[in-house]
Amino acid sequence: MKDSQTGPAYVWEAHSEADTVRFAEKLAELSRPGTVLALDGDLGAGKTRFAQAFARGLEVPGLVNSPTFTIIKEYEGGRLPFYHMDVYRLSIAEADELGLEEYFEGDGVSLVEWASLIEPLLPPERLHIGIALTGPASRRLTCRPIGEAYAAWCRTLGMQAIEEEEETP
């Protein structure tokens, strides 16, 4: 476990892609200005797919594709502005120079892929989500809420609390 503020982790077993999509859409419904989702998972785990479903839940119009190259893509026109980031290519120093806090503190919702790489730069309250393959279309989504607001989300979603053992990224 990385953070002393962390309470229990919560798990959502998605048995199909549709299940994953439904979960992402539910998170979108709960999102408010300043929401920060810190997403981690191996290459091919479905982080961008998750982000697409989340964006649809925010009613973001048009196509949401990979932000890997440009690092940040901003989308307007949804219920809230959506900031989609992939920080894989960044060092902590480079990420710091980008001024990510302006996004985190902005009026929109930030979703950060490979967030654990820049953990020290993440805001004090955020929801960590780990995506792991459990089969070709099934995924285990492990949420680590930091801050009471996000812990409340997990309970609202009826997620199962677990004692975290080996699940740290």
Place this chain on the structure above:
Amino acid sequence: MTDKDYLMLAIETSCDETSVAIVRGGREVLANVVSSQIETHRRFGGVVPEIASRKHVETITRILQEAFEQAGVRRGDIDAVAVTQGPGLIGALLVGVVAAKSLAMALDVPLIGTHHIAGHIYANRLIGDIVFPALALVVSGGHTELVLLEREGVFRIVGRTRDDAVGEAYDKVARALSFPYPGGPYIDKLAQTTEEEVELPRAWLEPDSFDFSFSGLKSAVLAEINRAKMKGEALNQGALARGFQASVIDVVTTKAMRAAQAFGVRQLLLCGGVAANRGMRERLTSLCEAARLPLLIPPPSLCSDNAAMIAAAADLKWRRGAFTPLDMVAGAQLSLEEWSVSDDSVSS
């Protein structure tokens, strides 16, 4: 000076490269300095500006100076300033935009905000004449698009990637095979080391779609790596790279040819950083020869990000007197279609 001899200074800072070009008459490149060029590195001993906009700030003044020296012109000779307005990384774009605005104001010449992808497409005009209607296949780190040009300067996106751009897919596969970033060129080379090929899927999507998807292919590559690991077999990296490259090139070029036929275009334009990929160039060249479709491909130096291509695209607006106000803002997601020229009164 006649209109045909006007001098345009162009700045490109949308992503990793800092570049300044000076171009005469929209087509004759007098200087095209890119910060990652080896001579520049040697001369300044600098680090390649990876992402941070601060690196652009540190580099741009020197690159500007070098462009003037190479072109052999003075500041007062410049008739217009063009700059990449978007899309790209916002902090990086801002540096170029601020520099361009300052120059335009100081020299009292028009400013032309330019679309980065229009630049990639119009890089082709630096090497030949574009014949309309034309279809551009844009393949780069951040973009994979099929763009229809029914007439000069009018862009319509008819296909795009729904997930990874081609360059991203290459880099992610390279990452899975433990090559350093950017890994695309390693895959291109690796693919040429063997005749063996791992058969991988092709994502054709709906029969009438010109869109692309590479996430399934990426998953198939990862599954293949895992399968070898589980069985304790040595992975044939070359055969896997070859299979991956074959799938990407097959889908991208087949869709481009299909779109070219569907829209009845008279020319195909290949552009973007991945247009330097040998496999891609060779396949498209042979397909176009078979279909008797004229094909333009810029040399690699004009395929990767550079400012000369921005001047080539900005020429569209110069000839129409469509200048950009100084209160222009950079747009991380500027629309290509909206950047199209709006009338046909050209003074060429």
